[in-house]
Amino acid sequence: MRQFGILVKNELFMLFVSPATYVTTVLFHLLTASFYILILADYTDIPSEDIPMVVFFRLFWTVALFVAPLLTMRSISEERRLGTLQTLMTTPTTTTQFVLSKFFSVYALYMLLWLSTLLYPVLVSIAVPGLGQQIPLLDPATIVGGFLFLSLSGLLIISVGIFSSSITRSVMVAAIFSFTLLFFIIASGGLIEKLADNMPGRIDFLDGPAEYLRMFQHLEDFIHGILDTRPFVYYITGAGVFLALSTIIVDAKVDS
Amino acid sequence: MKYLEDFKSIRRLRFTNRCVQFLLFLLLFIGANYLAAIRFSRMDITFNNEQSLAPVTVAYLSKMEKPVKIYITMGPDSEDVSQKKVIDDLQNLLRRFEFASKRGDKQLISFELVDVYRERLKTQELVSKYGLKKEKVILVTCGDRRREILGQDLYKIEGGVEKLFKGEEVFLSAILDVALSVRQKVYFLTGHGEMLLEDVDSSYGMSELRQHLLNHNLSLNYLDISGNESIPEDANLIVIASPQGSIARYEVEKLRRYLNERNGRLMVFVDPGRKHGLEDLFSDWGVLAQDMLIVDPDAKARSSGGNTVIRHFGKHELTEYLTSFGLTTLCGPARPVREDPGAPIDDRRVFTELLATSKESWAEKHYRSSITSKFHERYDLKGPVSIGILSEMKGGSELGINIKGGKLLVMGSSDFISNSKFLIHGNNLLMGNVFNWMLNRNRFLNIPPKEIREYQIAMADEEFWKVSAYLSIMPFFIFLLGLVVYWIRKK
Numbered sequence: 001m002r003q004f005g006i007l008v009k010n011e012l013f014m015l016f017v018s019p020a021t022y023v024t025t026v027l028f029h030l031l032t033a034s035f036y037i038l039i040l041a042d043y044t045d046i047p048s049e050d051i052p053m054v055v056f057f058r059l060f061w062t063v064a065l066f067v068a069p070l071l072t073m074r075s076i077s078e079e080r081r082l083g084t085l086q087t088l089m090t091t092p093t094t095t096t097q098f099v100l101s102k103f104f105s106v107y108a109l110y111m112l113l114w115l116s117t118l119l120y121p122v123l124v125s126i127a128v129p130g131l132g133q134q135i136p137l138l139d140p141a142t143i144v145g146g147f148l149f150l151s152l153s154g155l156l157i158i159s160v161g162i163f164s165s166s167i168t169r170s171v172m173v174a175a176i177f178s179f180t181l182l183f184f185i186i187a188s189g190g191l192i193e194k195l196a197d198n199m200p201g202r203i204d205f206l207d208g209p210a211e212y213l214r215m216f217q218h219l220e221d222f223i224h225g226i227l228d229t230r231p232f233v234y235y236i237t238g239a240g241v242f243l244a245l246s247t248i249i250v251d252a253k254v255d256s
Numbered sequence: 257m258k259y260l261e262d263f264k265s266i267r268r269l270r271f272t273n274r275c276v277q278f279l280l281f282l283l284l285f286i287g288a289n290y291l292a293a294i295r296f297s298r299m300d301i302t303f304n305n306e307q308s309l310a311p312v313t314v315a316y317l318s319k320m321e322k323p324v325k326i327y328i329t330m331g332p333d334s335e336d337v338s339q340k341k342v343i344d345d346l347q348n349l350l351r352r353f354e355f356a357s358k359r360g361d362k363q364l365i366s367f368e369l370v371d372v373y374r375e376r377l378k379t380q381e382l383v384s385k386y387g388l389k390k391e392k393v394i395l396v397t398c399g400d401r402r403r404e405i406l407g408q409d410l411y412k413i414e415g416g417v418e419k420l421f422k423g424e425e426v427f428l429s430a431i432l433d434v435a436l437s438v439r440q441k442v443y444f445l446t447g448h449g450e451m452l453l454e455d456v457d458s459s460y461g462m463s464e465l466r467q468h469l470l471n472h473n474l475s476l477n478y479l480d481i482s483g484n485e486s487i488p489e490d491a492n493l494i495v496i497a498s499p500q501g502s503i504a505r506y507e508v509e510k511l512r513r514y515l516n517e518r519n520g521r522l523m524v525f526v527d528p529g530r531k532h533g534l535e536d537l538f539s540d541w542g543v544l545a546q547d548m549l550i551v552d553p554d555a556k557a558r559s560s561g562g563n564t565v566i567r568h569f570g571k572h573e574l575t576e577y578l579t580s581f582g583l584t585t586l587c588g589p590a591r592p593v594r595e596d597p598g599a600p601i602d603d604r605r606v607f608t609e610l611l612a613t614s615k616e617s618w619a620e621k622h623y624r625s626s627i628t629s630k631f632h633e634r635y636d637l638k639g640p641v642s643i644g645i646l647s648e649m650k651g652g653s654e655l656g657i658n659i660k661g662g663k664l665l666v667m668g669s670s671d672f673i674s675n676s677k678f679l680i681h682g683n684n685l686l687m688g689n690v691f692n693w694m695l696n697r698n699r700f701l702n703i704p705p706k707e708i709r710e711y712q713i714a715m716a717d718e719e720f721w722k723v724s725a726y727l728s729i730m731p732f733f734i735f736l737l738g739l740v741v742y743w744i745r746k747k
Contacts, residue, residue, distance in 0.1 A: 017745055022738025029731035037724050040713065044720075047712035120727060127726040128719045135711040141302040212293050224348075225302035233292035237285045244281040248274045255270065 004097045011105035021109065024070045028063065028113050035059050036120045043135065051136050053121065057146040057223045061186050061215070064157050065179060071110060072161025073175040075102040076250065081169045086254060095251045099162065099243055107158045114150045118143070141225030149222035152235040153215065157182060159242035166246040166253075185238075189214030294361040309352050310704070313428050317356045317365070322435045324357075324398045326350060326367040326427075327382060331391040342407065343369065346394070349423045353431070365431065387471070396427070398434035403473040405430055408685060409692070412705060413580040420705035429697050433473050440492040440695050442469065443479035448532075449500030451525075451670060453478075458676040459588075462497060465673045468688065474695075481507050487514045493521040493694050498670035502533035512537050515662045516649075521694045522663070525670040528591040529624070541647040541664045542599035542607060550590045550641050550668070551629040552617035563588050563671075564617075565681070568640055570609045574689045583682035585611060587643065590669035592619040594642040602649075610644040610665075611686075617641055643668040663694055 015021045039055045042048070048055070076099070079085040088098060121137035131137065164178035165171075184191070192210035211217070218231040300308040309317075328346055330339070350367040357365035372379045372391055382388040386395055386402045394405040405426055412420035433440070444453060453476055455461030469476055479494065481487060487494065487510055494514065496503075503511075514520040515537075526532050528549045538545055550564065557565050566585045569575035578585070595607045617639035618631045631638070644667045671677045672687055691697075715723070 017741055019738060019742055022734060022741070025734045026731045026738070029734060033727040033730060037720075037727060040715070040723065041720065043711060043713045044715050047710040049708060049710055051711060116730065119730065123726040123729065124723050127722045128715065131713060131715070131719075134713045144301060208293070212289070221298075224307055225300060226307050227299045227301060229296045229298070230289075230292050233288055237288045241281050241285045245278060248277055252270075252274060 003091075003093050004101060007093065007097060007101035008104055011101050012108065015105055015109055020070075020074065024067060025113060027070075028067050029116070031063055031066070032056075032117050033120065035062075036117075036124075040124065051139055051142060053137070053139065053142050053146065054223050056117070056120075057142070057149070057219060058216075060150060060153075060219065064153070065182055065186070067113070068110065068157045068161045068182060069164070069175040069178040071106050072158060072165050072178060073171045074165070075106060075162055076165040076246070077168055077171050077174045080253060081171070085250070089254045095254065096247050099166070099247045099250055102165075103158060103162050103243060103246075106161070107154060110154050110158055111151055114147065114154075142223050145222035145225050145227065148227065149219055149231070152231055153218070155239035156185065156235045156242070159239040159246070160185060163242040163246045163249075166249045186215050190216065298355055306706070307352070309356050309424060313424055314356050316428060316432060317353070320357060320364050320431075320435055322364070322398050324365045324396060324431050324435050326353075326365070327370055327393070327395040327397065328367065329370045329372050329379070329382070329388065329391065329393045329395075331372065342410070345410075345421055345423060349421075349427065353427060387467075396430040396434050398431075401434040401439075401473055402471065403430045403434050404471045406685075406688060408577045408689075411708075413577060416580050418708050421708055422705040425705070430473075433697070439473060439475040440697075441475045441477060441488075441490050442493045442495060442691075442695075443477050443488065443491045445481070445494060445496045445499070445503075446478045447480045447482045448503055451497040451674070456675065459671075459674055460498075461675045462673055462678075464675045464678040465687070468678070468684070469691065472688075472691070472697075474691075481510050486510060487518075487520075491520070493523065493691070496522070496524045496532075496534075497673060498525050498527050498530070499532050500530055502531045504533065508534060508537050512540065515541070515664060518662075520662050523665045523667075523690070523694060525667045525673060526591060526593075527670050528589050528668070538664075538666065539596060539599065541649075542596050542602070542605055543593065543645055543647050543664065543666050544596035544599075545591060545593045545666055545668065546619070546621075546637075548592055548619040548621050548637060549623035550592060550613055550617060550619050550643065551623075551631075552613045552639070553629075554614040554616040557614045557617065559586060563677070564590065564613060566611050566613060566643065568612045568614065570611065572608045572610060572646070574646075574686065574693055575610060577685060577689070578682045583685065585672065585683050585686055586677055586681040587669040587671035587683075588677070590643050590671070592637055592641045592643070593645045593666045593668040595645060595647075604650045604661075606648045606650060608646040608648070609642040610646055612640040612642045615639050644672075665690060665694065 036052070036056055039052050042055075043052065076085070079088065089095070118138075125132050125137060160181050161174075161178045164181060165174040167177065168174050189210050189212070192206050192213070195206070212230060212234070218228070218234075221228050222231070300306075302308075328343065330343065347367075347369075350365075353365045354363050354367065357363055368378075370378050370382065379388070382395070385400075386397060388395070392407070394407070396403045396405060409426045410421065410423050411418040412422060444450065446452075451460055451462050453462050453466040456463045466476060479487070479491070482504065491514070494511070511520075511522060511534075515522055524532075524534060526534070526545055528547060531547075532545075535545075552558065552564050557567070559565050563586050566587065569579050571579075577583070590613075594609065619637035619639075619641045620629060620631075621635040621637075622632075623629070644665070647664045647666075649662045672683050677683055678687065
């Protein structure tokens, strides 16, 4: 456990001093702040039943698709490329500890990025003091549900990124692979449903799994204040599988 | 031992070991998610449990025993914004119904969206099993029983804007209706030349109404009270559809007792020029339906077929939808039906004039003898003339005495339910609403409709730029921090 703590601390420090982290963070905020401004602009034209934070959370996937590969692409592939992985494995550190430390440090940064978006409604309230009376900028159920969803889905998203980074030495390949895999995971429920729609009656048995895997449905439930136990199990076990795979792959690479 | 010392064999063994590890993790993932899918729970963390069903709904659903399947059929415009909103609202609501009807790993209520243009097999099945006729339908089914929910029942509309979503009470009512073994019974009086349910005649048949009522899971029966028979105990509503002859006094007495003593519901359609014999009963209920003919010279009130277009509706939940969307109803010759000015004052009685002709119209008394229609101040009734009236007796309990209520609806024309006019203009909507209302359908007092809130903001350009400037603080600050960290590291 001590080694794990040291590894996490070290990983967090490396992230803090890495220019790539700042580039990613600036891009993240440019993207999310633009979304928030555009959402508010929409409210001046068309009335909506949802509050701005609900609409903002609905766009999480665009951010996650780009930011998660950027944050995770270097985590293991860089160690393999520079040859520091074998050196690290000569210390009393297990592969599991190594993979988990990579995972937790990136996950902490990912969640920190999302939590910092909570400042947007606060900044908007300061900029235009009367706006909060026209429209609820912060709704407790939406905030709690939305961030709970982001933290749960984040487990799976970051673990996919770590897995992608573990299979190759190339940072670019890791990023592209991670992007593709995330796209399929995020869209999987909808894709299966579309497939079932186009083949009526033939693959009806896939309706259940499609419903279960629909990330956007999970999101809708959470941002409307409904906490469902199924996404908890899906994201936690899904992250577990990808991290286990990463550990197995890193183990194999160290052995070879 | 020698085998294990061989590098190739060790590599193979490790590879197999890793594959087994991966398979075990995968199995664990599948197993855990399978269990999660069948044993799950949902928690509502909103302030007023806004996302939960009302306790009364949950209590009713917990008593359900039969499975109920709900079909929502969609047309090609399902991607249209307003259609999508309705479907989203329905899905949101029905997911809650599904969860509330869970029994272990089984769900008693389930729903399915059916695209009638793409899912041919499913559509054919619905057509053959439930007689699906329309493109966009909400069907609540249980075995062979079905009830159709109309889109207009789901929202309360004010000034063309949806203000309340009434989906929960409407669906609960429909689900209980099809899942319970008791069906509400509507009796149609016969023996006086009334219109018949099976009759396909365009002006004097009611086969279209019959289909409509069967689609709403009502049990339809004929009633003849000319003999010793009394009104059945299970009569939820009695309809008298355009009697051609007078109803005998003793029959009227049976109807009066049914209304007064059994909290009865009676709908009467009386055409001009026919004797009906219900004058005394109407008088008791404060209704006056004189034998006059309504004349409406207003060009806007005449349809191409010479029928009267009715655009004026009283303020009542039955006519809300028509008023909000500017719909009209249509009828042929009609007699005035209004509140009796000579009726004794009774605080418990509530009158609502449902629909009326234009201001230019009048009700002519001597319409049989006069060749041309002309308004006579002395005999005739000046417009707007009421064609339909609702007389409701409020029941309740006072000083330990149980006071009976009742509802009487009198319409001055049978065209509203005749085959030729039932499906045109807003007649179908109005009559559908009337039947539901008379039978107390879709009404659960403990289920409040969900308020539809819409948010819009007013922001000047200056404020918009101010917001943009404030939100750009974050990336700018992080950029500066990154530069500082880079500079320190470099140094």
